[in-house]
Amino acid sequence: MTVGETFDVVVVGSGAAGAMAALRAAEHGMKVLIVEKAHKFGGTSATSGGVMWIPNHQLDGDKGDSRESALEYLDATIGVPVNRERLEAFVDEAPKMLDYLKSTGVQVMAAAWPDYYPDRAGARADRSVIVPTFDGRQLGDDRYALMREQYNRFKLFGRYAMDLTETFALMMQSKGWRTVAAKVIGRYWKDRSTRKISHRDRRFTQGAALMGATYEQVFKRGVELRMETKLERLLVDDGGRVIGVEVSNFGRKYQVPARHGVVLAAGGFEWNQELRDRFYPVPGLTRHSSTPEDANRGEALIEAEKVGASTEHTEQGWWMPTMTLPMPKASNFHEIHQAAFDVGRPWSVVVNRKGVRFVDEACGYDQFGQAMVRDHMETGANMPCWLIFDSKFRKKFSAGGLMPTVHTPEKKVPADWWDHYVFRADTIEELCRKTHLPVDTVKQTVAKMNEYAKTGVDPEFGRGMNPYDQMFGDPSSTPNPNLGPIDKAPFYAVPINNGDLGTKGGLRCDARARVLDQQGNPIAGLYAAGNNSGTPFGDTYPGAGATIGPAMTFGYVAANDIAERAGNQRAD
Structure with a gap:
């Protein structure tokens, strides 16, 4: 920390929601800091399949999807009351977010995966979007090994990175799978320059591809990232506005003011047994979660509740x-x-x-x-x-x-x-x-x-x-x-x-990603996205990427709202 330092926006958490919030805020010319409590950045998103569920994305031209079709499908699958304005905001803003992500240089492509309720009205098989393999060395040798690495289960023999096509070929032992395996292994060992730096495969695939490609753009825009830096509490002025954060680094506590907003994107609470017992009808055990061990413990949710925030959909995972x-x-x-x-x-x-x-x-x-x-x-x-x-x-x-x-x-x-x-x-x-x-x-x-x-x-x-x-x-x-x-x-x-894969419920937010208090009013200066916030989908999981799609969308929405209120809104 530098004495007297101040940022325009502080983002808590370095997963997909936080990365997009930081990227978009920096695009608006704002000074942005990401704080991440772990020793690696990328969050749970970097360990995931890296899929974004984006209805009406129009990547392949107009093939029949639409705002109306997306809402018809969501209405046919959601079984509990949800914030309609927030749901419609996702459907409207998700394609804009994806267009923006593409404009920064991140490559994206549609995948032919059926929605998870294929028999419901409005269902399709092209709403899931992925990022092709990314060369992790493009992050720089000092950062390439610091992104959170995928689980061994997503690699061949626990070592060799595979994209989704390769994964399914080996999973199904489809024709030519032995050739696929040989290529995956050979590619790794031929990369001698990388082997001198790290055991990690330079090919970032699935969630690592999404996060690697996104963070390349985040770093290009001057965003600062501090790892091993944990949120301790939110700073609030006499009027109830959130004006910064207190964080700790290896036990050393200090404060970071935020001129225009704090975005909570620190994941859910699946690794907090006390919160599971409080919220879930059948709590289950933290150790059965498939997210990074002891990572998402709900600290940001707890601190937000202390300043009056409300929650929603917390009975759902x-x-x-x-x-x-x-x-x-x-x-x-x-x-x-x-x-x-x-x-x-x-x-x-x-x-x-x-x-x-x-x-x-x-x-x-x-x-x-x-x-x-x-x-x-x-x-x-x-x-x-x-x-x-x-x-x-x-x-x-x-x-x-x-x-x-x-x-x-x-x-x-x-x-x-x-x-x-x-x-x-x-x-x-x-x-x-x-x-x-x-x-x-x-x-x-x-x-x-x-x-x-x-x-x-x-x-x-x-x-x-x-x-x-x-x-x-x-x-x-x-x-x-x-x-x-x-x-x-x-x-x-x-x-x-x-x-x-995390918790569906979290901080209750409005259509502009602002955290709401117990009376349903926005808490000034406080935003949330990803699993730190309640899902717009209530009790349903509409399709592959339904966690990351809204996470990045509302990170994007939060940054736009902060910039607009700060007078820094740029034309798209």
Whole structure:
């Protein structure tokens, strides 16, 4: 800190929302500081798939999407009251944000992924937007290794970066997948200059690509970033206006005034068990989250509440089924593995502890988590539930962190995994005894699934009978790519927890990203975006990128509002 230093805007948090708020504020000619409590920047966004859900983006010209179609779809999926003005602001401002991002030099492209409720009115398969692979060295050798790195689960053999096309090719073992793997590995080792600096792959993919490309533009515009710098409290003047922040760096506290606004973009509260217990109907455990460990603890939400802020949608999470395994070479420590698509593959079924199904297992991961919560509230026999599969599944697909046999044959599975993390038996009866599931009920459930596999029709939940399910099924399994008989020993089971990608609820904001007090009035000088704020979508997850799309949109909106109030608004 420099004595007497002042910034126009202070942004708390360095994920997608914070990066966009800082980028846009700097574009308006404002002096901007980002404070990040972690040792790495990029937030949860850098570890994500890096997808933005942007309806009516028009990237490929007018192909039929529109403001009206987007709102029709959202109205058909949202099941709780939401702020209509804020929802419409997202639909209106998201394409503008994307146009602005493109104008800075960030490359974007539409992906052909179905909305998560493909049977609802207004649904489409082109609203998810991604950033192509980014060369991390363009951030400079001093910053390239300081962006938060993706999880091992997003890399080949825990080391080699993969884009989404490569990831799906290897995940599905589609034609030519061995060639894809060879190219990914060869590309890494041929990059000798980078290997002298860091083990990290210079190819930033998925969330790292989005954040790397965005931060290249952030740094070009002179934004200052301070890591290891934690928000301690918000500074408020006698009139109740937020005028800066008090932060700490390795225990040293100091204040940073903000002339025109503070933007809270510090993520949600999924790693705060006290807040989970306070807000969630079925709290779940922090350690089941798939976001960076102990990162998003809700400090910014807590400090905002102290100055009168209200909250909304805090009973909702961005749910993601996860499973737990010991860390390689450090078995006393654990890693969380996502199982978003594994639970809906053929030759498998998911049951609660009563041995019965409770959901279309191939549905969107957030819907899967919502079903876990509902079932647990009704039966008390979920969280965890169980993924049961046979040797055909085991040969081809992952089950959370258990890789298929082509990668991890039985002899390479650590001995301490068997019948503690992964259960194996020669018969369904024996498997049930090991997992304490009711034998007769599970056998009946498996028998039904085997019949459904023959007909291709799941009369209970419609598994594999819509475009989203089928996208992540196996075309070799007919007549339904998400169904296959569970009949080839040995049989396996892994417990599935209700993890998350963060929290849906947070600070209540208006359409201009201003934080609202208990009476619904804006708190002057205070803004929020991303998971630090309540989602505009209430209880739903409309499509891939529905966390990052609004995060960047309302970061953009917040910066525009600050600049307008400060008299620095520039023409688009």
